[in-house]
Amino acid sequence: MKPGDLVKMKYIMFWQAKNNPHIQFTEEPFLVLENIGETVVRLLDHRSGRKVRGLVESYDVISAAD
Secondary structure, X not given: OOOOOXXXXXXXXXXXXXXXXXXXXOOOOEEEEEEEXXXXXXXXXXXXXXXXXXXXXXXXXXXXXX
């Protein structure tokens, strides 16, 4: 995953988000803004304009940046 990629939550996140009021599962894509270490990325939620952090393992790349 690299900046500029479009990613979406893996389905397993539905079950994790179900019990966590701070995470809302969505099938909408997120834009990767930056990598923070090897396992964390900063994402842009285009619906709210909010920047969020997420684990790399929780997202699938749907469109890679060139």
